[in-house]
Amino acid sequence: GAGVSQSPSNKVTEKGKDVELRCDPISGHTALYWYRQSLGQGLEFLIYFQGNSAPDKSGLPSDRFSAERTGGSVSTLTIQRTQQEDSAVYLCASSLASGETSEQYFGPGTRLTVT
Amino acid sequence: AQSVTQLGSHVSVSEGALVLLRCNYSSSVPPYLFWYVQYPNQGLQLLLKYTSAATLVKGINGFEAEFKKSETSFHLTKPSAHMSDAAEYFCAVRPPGNTPLVFGKGTRLSVIA
Numbered sequence: 001g002a003g004v005s006q007s008p009s010n011k012v013t014e015k016g017k018d019v020e021l022r023c024d025p026i027s028g029h030t031a032l033y034w035y036r037q038s039l040g041q042g043l044e045f046l047i048y049f050q051g052n053s054a055p056d057k058s059g060l061p062s063d064r065f066s067a068e069r070t071g072g073s074v075s076t077l078t079i080q081r082t083q084q085e086d087s088a089v090y091l092c093a094s095s096l097a098s099g100e101t102s103e104q105y106f107g108p109g110t111r112l113t114v115t
Numbered sequence: 116a117q118s119v120t121q122l123g124s125h126v127s128v129s130e131g132a133l134v135l136l137r138c139n140y141s142s143s144v145p146p147y148l149f150w151y152v153q154y155p156n157q158g159l160q161l162l163l164k165y166t167s168a169a170t171l172v173k174g175i176n177g178f179e180a181e182f183k184k185s186e187t188s189f190h191l192t193k194p195s196a197h198m199s200d201a202a203e204y205f206c207a208v209r210p211p212g213n214t215p216l217v218f219g220k221g222t223r224l225s226v227i228a
Contacts, residue, residue, distance in 0.1 A: 040220065041220060042205065043205065043218040043221075056215070059215070101164060104161075106151075108158045
């Protein structure tokens, strides 16, 4: 079946502009995660959605970052007033449940470049 | 707080040689541990996971890892490297409870013909 998809695959934006990144999780997966992958920094957790519960936003680096998940499926990560340090690959993952051993399936990522 | 340390940002091995990628974790309680692989321009794919059953875990593509509590380690090994193993490898820990994964910074594996 279809995996996690993300769009766009690449995004170049000017500093100060807003961007929206989209994630389509695997159908039926109740948990959805956003991570940021910066060069030499590994993967950094941003935000986590589980079903209809309030999201865990503890990883968002600033109030310029926000995310929503509509209808328990598609998620959008929004970055307002982008800065050059926001340049990174943004990865989305979904899992069937939120248990500790549930496998997270990752999308191919969106490469964001802020000029 | 949980953390993961991957020793060596870049490892280079000859084709057919042993692959050893090191991962140490810090945790006050036994965590769940994962190894992911990322091929160029692709997302992460799960190689294997430790869930407190067997300490030696076998994964896909001939990889395995051994959980050693006394050393707080979860090193990834493969007896014989193949050119197709060239990729970025990430070790991750997930503490008990409803928490996100905590990743190491990754190790890039190069395989030389």
